[in-house]
Amino acid sequence: MKNVFTLLLLLLCAGSAMAQSANPGKLSGTMTDSLTSQPVPYANAVLKSGEKLISGAAADDKGTFELSNLPLGDFTLVLTYIGYKTKTIPVKLTAAQPTLTLGTIQLGTDSKMLAAVEVTGMKALVEDKGDRLVYNAEKDASNAGGTAADVLRKVPTLNVDLDGNVQMRGNSNIRVLINGKPSAMMARNLADALRQMPANVIKSIEVITSPGAKYDAEGSAGVINIITKKGLQGLNGSTNATLGNFNRGLGTSLNYRKNKIGISLSANGYQYRNVWENNLVRTTLVDRVPVSILTQQDNGDNTGTGGYGEMSIDYDPDSTSRINFSANVWGGNFPNNSTVRNRLTDAGGNELLAFRNERDFRNPYGNGQLDLGYTKTFKKPEQEFSLLTQFSRMPDNYFYDTETYSGADEITFRQHSANYSRNKEYTVQTDYVHPLEILSRRDTTSIKLEVGVKAILRDIGSEFRVEQSLDGNSPLVPDPAQSNDFDYMQRVYSGYASMRLNNKRKWGLNAGVRLEQTDIEGDFITTKTKLSNQYTNLIPSITLSKGFKNQTYKLSYTQRIQRPLIWYLNPWVNASDTLNLSTGNPYLDPELNHAVELAHNLNTDKGLSVNTALYWRYTDNAIEYLSTVNAYGVSLSMPQNIAKRKNYGVNVNVSGQLLKNWNLNSGADLRYVDLSSPGLNMQNDGFVLNFNMNSTYKLPKNYSLQAFGSVGTGWISLQGTSTGYYWHGVSAKKEFWDNKASVTLAVNNPLTRGITQTSERSGPNFESEARSFYVNRSARLSFEWRFGQMSEGGGRRSKKISNDDKAGR
Numbered sequence: 001m002k003n004v005f006t007l008l009l010l011l012l013c014a015g016s017a018m019a020q021s022a023n024p025g026k027l028s029g030t031m032t033d034s035l036t037s038q039p040v041p042y043a044n045a046v047l048k049s050g051e052k053l054i055s056g057a058a059a060d061d062k063g064t065f066e067l068s069n070l071p072l073g074d075f076t077l078v079l080t081y082i083g084y085k086t087k088t089i090p091v092k093l094t095a096a097q098p099t100l101t102l103g104t105i106q107l108g109t110d111s112k113m114l115a116a117v118e119v120t121g122m123k124a125l126v127e128d129k130g131d132r133l134v135y136n137a138e139k140d141a142s143n144a145g146g147t148a149a150d151v152l153r154k155v156p157t158l159n160v161d162l163d164g165n166v167q168m169r170g171n172s173n174i175r176v177l178i179n180g181k182p183s184a185m186m187a188r189n190l191a192d193a194l195r196q197m198p199a200n201v202i203k204s205i206e207v208i209t210s211p212g213a214k215y216d217a218e219g220s221a222g223v224i225n226i227i228t229k230k231g232l233q234g235l236n237g238s239t240n241a242t243l244g245n246f247n248r249g250l251g252t253s254l255n256y257r258k259n260k261i262g263i264s265l266s267a268n269g270y271q272y273r274n275v276w277e278n279n280l281v282r283t284t285l286v287d288r289v290p291v292s293i294l295t296q297q298d299n300g301d302n303t304g305t306g307g308y309g310e311m312s313i314d315y316d317p318d319s320t321s322r323i324n325f326s327a328n329v330w331g332g333n334f335p336n337n338s339t340v341r342n343r344l345t346d347a348g349g350n351e352l353l354a355f356r357n358e359r360d361f362r363n364p365y366g367n368g369q370l371d372l373g374y375t376k377t378f379k380k381p382e383q384e385f386s387l388l389t390q391f392s393r394m395p396d397n398y399f400y401d402t403e404t405y406s407g408a409d410e411i412t413f414r415q416h417s418a419n420y421s422r423n424k425e426y427t428v429q430t431d432y433v434h435p436l437e438i439l440s441r442r443d444t445t446s447i448k449l450e451v452g453v454k455a456i457l458r459d460i461g462s463e464f465r466v467e468q469s470l471d472g473n474s475p476l477v478p479d480p481a482q483s484n485d486f487d488y489m490q491r492v493y494s495g496y497a498s499m500r501l502n503n504k505r506k507w508g509l510n511a512g513v514r515l516e517q518t519d520i521e522g523d524f525i526t527t528k529t530k531l532s533n534q535y536t537n538l539i540p541s542i543t544l545s546k547g548f549k550n551q552t553y554k555l556s557y558t559q560r561i562q563r564p565l566i567w568y569l570n571p572w573v574n575a576s577d578t579l580n581l582s583t584g585n586p587y588l589d590p591e592l593n594h595a596v597e598l599a600h601n602l603n604t605d606k607g608l609s610v611n612t613a614l615y616w617r618y619t620d621n622a623i624e625y626l627s628t629v630n631a632y633g634v635s636l637s638m639p640q641n642i643a644k645r646k647n648y649g650v651n652v653n654v655s656g657q658l659l660k661n662w663n664l665n666s667g668a669d670l671r672y673v674d675l676s677s678p679g680l681n682m683q684n685d686g687f688v689l690n691f692n693m694n695s696t697y698k699l700p701k702n703y704s705l706q707a708f709g710s711v712g713t714g715w716i717s718l719q720g721t722s723t724g725y726y727w728h729g730v731s732a733k734k735e736f737w738d739n740k741a742s743v744t745l746a747v748n749n750p751l752t753r754g755i756t757q758t759s760e761r762s763g764p765n766f767e768s769e770a771r772s773f774y775v776n777r778s779a780r781l782s783f784e785w786r787f788g789q790m791s792e793g794g795g796r797r798s799k800k801i802s803n804d805d806k807a808g809r
Helices: 002-021 111-116 148-152 184-188 190-196
Strands: 025-033 044-049 052-058 064-070 073-080 087-093 099-107 126-128 133-135 158-160 166-168 174-178 202-208 222-228 234-244 247-258 261-286 289-315 321-333 338-346 351-362 364-377 384-395 398-406 411-439 444-469 484-503 507-524 529-548 551-562 580-583 591-603 609-620 623-629 635-641 644-659 662-677 682-699 703-712 720-722 725-736 741-748 754-763 766-775 778-788
Touching: 025 044, 025 087, 044 064, 052 064, 073 099, 087 099, 126 644, 148 158, 148 190, 148 202, 166 174, 166 222, 247 778, 623 754, 623 766, 682 720, 725 754
Parallel strands: 025 099, 174 222, 580 635
Antiparallel strands: 025 064, 044 052, 044 073, 073 087, 126 133, 133 202, 158 166, 202 222, 234 247, 234 778, 247 261, 261 289, 261 766, 289 321, 289 338, 321 364, 338 351, 351 398, 364 384, 384 411, 398 411, 411 444, 444 484, 484 507, 507 529, 529 551, 551 591, 591 609, 609 644, 623 635, 644 662, 662 682, 682 703, 703 725, 720 754, 725 741, 741 778, 754 766
C-alpha cells in the first residue's frame, strides 16, 4: 500500500511540473448570416492542422464560439452549419499573440441546400466504434417509459431473460457501469437494479467484449457502460412522466454551464410491477431411487417503489484544468411477497405433508456515492494527467416474515429474519496519457502511451438474526444457530501500462498489461471463525486491427477476472420459502477468463453496417448457483466454483437505413456451451441461439413508428436447461412544440398475456421441472418536455473513478 501511494505522489508531482507547458492559445469569434446579419446559433467551429483535428466547439445561441487550450502554430478554422456554405479561415497563433479574436464572421447561405434539404435521416441505433458497440437508446422511441431491462433487451451481444438476468455471449459475470463509473446498485443484483432504472434517463449503451489493460480486470464476460442524458452547455433541462399498468414514473433534470462552471441536477421517482406464477415438481433421490415428490404452486403480484437523485459540479480554474465533484443517491424498496402451496408425497403418492406458506419479503436498499477528481491537460493534444477519488456506501437489507399453515388453515410455524448488509468502498487512482507521433518518408504513426495505478478498499459486512416460533402461536424466540455477524475486507492494488498505435495505412495495435494484487480477510464474529486469501494476477491484452477502405478486421486476446461480490459472499440464509433455501458462499475463489475474438466490420457508402465476430471463451473456477436436496425434500441453492465453462460462438449484427426514413437493426448470436465439473461428476453442453430485430419508420409531421422483437432458445447451466422465450413490442411517437416535447404510446407483448418458460434441473439427489408464467403484456403512455439550449459544445467531459472498467471517459 505504501508503494502505491508513493507512486501516486510521484505522478501528481510530475503532473504539476508538466502543467507549466500547458497550451496557451485561444480563438474566438461570432458567426452571423451574410444576408440578415442575424446570429447563426449552434453552428460548428473546428480547428485543424492539415487533416488532424485540434479542437472544436458549437457556438452558443448568439453565434459566439470560443476555442481554448490550443497549441501554437499555423491552423485552418472550418465553420459549418446546415443551410450555409462551409467557410475556412487560416489562423496563426504565436507566443507573441497566443489569443486571437476574429470578431464577426459572415456565413453565406447555400441556396441549393436550402432548396433540397429535408431532414428525414436518422442516427443509426447501433454503431460500431472499433473497441465497442454503441446502442443509441435515446433514438429508440419504444424505450420511453420503460426500464433499463427493456433497453438492454435490444442491445447487440446481450441476452436478457424474462427475469431480467443479463448475459453477454452466455456469461452473466458482467461489469455494469453508469457514465463510466461503477455503481453499487448494479453490483447488488443486476436484474433487480435494471428493473428499477427508468429508460428515460438513458442516452446510450456501450458494450465492450474485449476490454484493454486500462480497464480493471474485473468482469469476466466484459463491460456494459450505461450513458445517461446530460446537458453540456447553456441552461437546459427536461421533465418526463409515464403512466402504465406495469411502469409509472416522474422525473426531471436541470443542467447549467457557463464559462468555468457547470452544474447538473436530476431526480426521478418510479414504480415497477412484477406478476408471476410458478409450478414446481421435484423428486428427491437416495441412491438414484425416488423417495419423495414435492409439488409447489407459487404466485406473486408485487410493486416496487424507489427513486434517485444526482448532483454534479465541475469547475475549470483555467483552460487546462478541471475539478469535478458529484454526489448521487439511489433508494427504494422491492418486495417479493407470495403465497406458496406445498404438497409432499412418498414415491407411491401417499401424502406426507400439505401446508401453505405466506411470505412477506422486503428489500429496502440504497446507495450513496461521492466522486472528487482533478484533470490536467498539456501542450500536446491528448496529453493528460488525472487524480480521482471515490467513496460509496450501499446499505442492502433483507427482511422477511414467513408463516406456515396446515391443511386445516391453522398456523403451525412462524419465522422472522433480518439481514443488515452493507458495502463501503474507498478508491483512489491516477492516470497519465502521453501521445507521440513518428514521421517517416512513407507513413505517419500515432502512438498513445497510458500508465496508471489504483487502490480499492472494500469493507463488507452482514449482520443477520432469526427469530421463530416452532408452533406458530408462542412468542418469537431468537435462534442463535441461524444468527451471526460477518465482516469481509477486500483490498485490490493494481497498475497498468498500455500502448495504442495507429498509422495512415490503417494498421492498429492496442497492447497492454495489468498487474493486480488482491488481499482478502473474512471473520464470522459470532462463531469466531476466520478466513483469508490473497492472489496476484498478471492480465495481458492485445488487439490487432487492419482497415481496407470500408472494412476492418480485428483479432484480440484478453484475460478477465471475476471476484465474487457481496451478492455471492453473503452467508445469510433466505428461508422465506421453507423448502427452498438460498445463501451466499464466503469461501468462493475468483473466476479467471480467457477470451479470443476475430471480428470483421463492413460499412458501405449507403449506411449499411455489418459486424461479425467469431469468439472463444474459457473460464476456470466458473461461478454458478448449484442446488442440493436433503432426504426431507429441502433444497439449498448456493454459488460454487465449478471447474470449467467454455463458449464457442458467432455473433452477427446488422444495422442500416433501408430508406431515408426507415432504419433496421438486427443481431444474432449462436454459441456452443460446454460446462464440466469432474469433482462434482457433472457435465452439460448444447447450442444456444438468440435473435433480435428493431425497426423504426419516420412519418411526416413528426410522427414515428417502431417495432421490436427478440427470441431465444433458452439457457444451459451445469445442472439443467430451460426452454426458449420471446419478447415483442410496438410504439408510436409524436413530437411537437418545435420538437421539444413528445408523447409516446408503447405496448409490449400485445399478442399474449404472458410467457411460459420451463426449466429442468437435476443433481445426484434430485430431479425437478419448473414451469414459470410471467405476465408481461403492458402498455404505457409517456410525455417528455425538453427546455432550454441543448447544445453539446462548451467543455470537456469530467473524469471519474471507474472500478472494474476503464479509467474514466
